[in-house]
Amino acid sequence: MSEVLVLVDAVDGAVRKSTTELLTAARRLGEPAAVWVGPGISDAAIAALGEYGATKVYVADGADLAQHPVAPAAEVLAQLVQQVAPAAVLVPSTADGKEVAGRLAIKVDSGIITDAVDVAADGDRIVATQSVFGGSTIVHSTVTRGVPIITVRGNAVAPEAAPASPARQDVSVSLSDAARKATITGHSAATKGGRPELAEAQVVVSGGRGVGSPDGFAVIESLADSLGAAVGASRAATDAGWYPHQYQVGQTGKTVSPQLYIANGISGAIQHRAGMQTSKTIVVVNKDPEAPIFELADFGVVGDLFAVVPQLTEEINKRK
Numbered sequence: 001m002s003e004v005l006v007l008v009d010a011v012d013g014a015v016r017k018s019t020t021e022l023l024t025a026a027r028r029l030g031e032p033a034a035v036w037v038g039p040g041i042s043d044a045a046i047a048a049l050g051e052y053g054a055t056k057v058y059v060a061d062g063a064d065l066a067q068h069p070v071a072p073a074a075e076v077l078a079q080l081v082q083q084v085a086p087a088a089v090l091v092p093s094t095a096d097g098k099e100v101a102g103r104l105a106i107k108v109d110s111g112i113i114t115d116a117v118d119v120a121a122d123g124d125r126i127v128a129t130q131s132v133f134g135g136s137t138i139v140h141s142t143v144t145r146g147v148p149i150i151t152v153r154g155n156a157v158a159p160e161a162a163p164a165s166p167a168r169q170d171v172s173v174s175l176s177d178a179a180r181k182a183t184i185t186g187h188s189a190a191t192k193g194g195r196p197e198l199a200e201a202q203v204v205v206s207g208g209r210g211v212g213s214p215d216g217f218a219v220i221e222s223l224a225d226s227l228g229a230a231v232g233a234s235r236a237a238t239d240a241g242w243y244p245h246q247y248q249v250g251q252t253g254k255t256v257s258p259q260l261y262i263a264n265g266i267s268g269a270i271q272h273r274a275g276m277q278t279s280k281t282i283v284v285v286n287k288d289p290e291a292p293i294f295e296l297a298d299f300g301v302v303g304d305l306f307a308v309v310p311q312l313t314e315e316i317n318k319r320k
Helices: 017-026 043-051 063-067 071-084 095-108 214-227 235-239 305-318
Strands: 003-007 031-037 056-060 088-092 112-122 125-132 137-142 149-152 167-170 203-207 230-233 260-264 281-286 299-302
Touching: 003 017, 003 071, 017 031, 017 043, 017 088, 017 149, 031 071, 043 056, 056 071, 063 071, 071 095, 088 095, 095 112, 095 149, 203 214, 214 230, 214 260, 214 305, 230 235, 281 305
Parallel strands: 003 031, 003 088, 031 056, 056 167, 088 149, 112 149, 203 230, 203 260, 260 281, 281 299
Antiparallel strands: 112 125, 125 137
16 A cells, blocks of 8 residues: 655644644545654654554654755655655645645646545545635546645544554755755744634634624624634634634635534625534524525524623523
């Protein structure tokens, strides 16, 4: 069985959920082999990769790899593609991941598919599923040249454990002059609040145009805090400047798949639905009974969110 290379997405040495999703998808195509680029790998990280099926972990941990953005990962993957001839390369569909995939495709003269929501083997072919036009159309695509390079959207594949005992294999890489042209000169830690990260949260509370103003998001945040949830927003709300763009849920924002998604004052445009429709339980609060988002709702409340949401928050706090 051919290897499927999976680029590891990690923060401070901890493997992120997006990587466990890629390893789960990779098992459908061949034998998952994780690729770690940069310093900071630990036995715990290797064990975490093995928990989701990685049978091998390629490690390129030279200190200089962390001094240059994006390009080193593409060069490591290109070297491995030449050495092991994998069945495919799977990369997280983040901004950095897409750039790595694009650079890699050029280096190894292969086709690339971005923003896949699923992958499957079909005989000798690998078929990627994409959700396009705001989720209204499903496309099945294949790469016809070289090794398939596919970026997979976060929260598109449910991670499933398949414990393995991965073997570590160190990789020595000499960066090209081109890869060294951009250099990281400093780091500034992002300010984090007490809420979970949006893309990995188990509960998400979102607000849309119905919130009415930046101040209107106070009731959304209060409900989120009562549930230990992340806060999300529709594109209409972020475009209006009511909430930061990094919290946008939708096809051009983040894809979420929590156990519980509460949509408040969100009409349910196709673009937004594409980013949250795989949520396990969907609760909708909207004063328009004809709002399209009610089509997805497991539970719906027709009413003014400024009357409904504070009551819900109060009741939740009483029952803690």
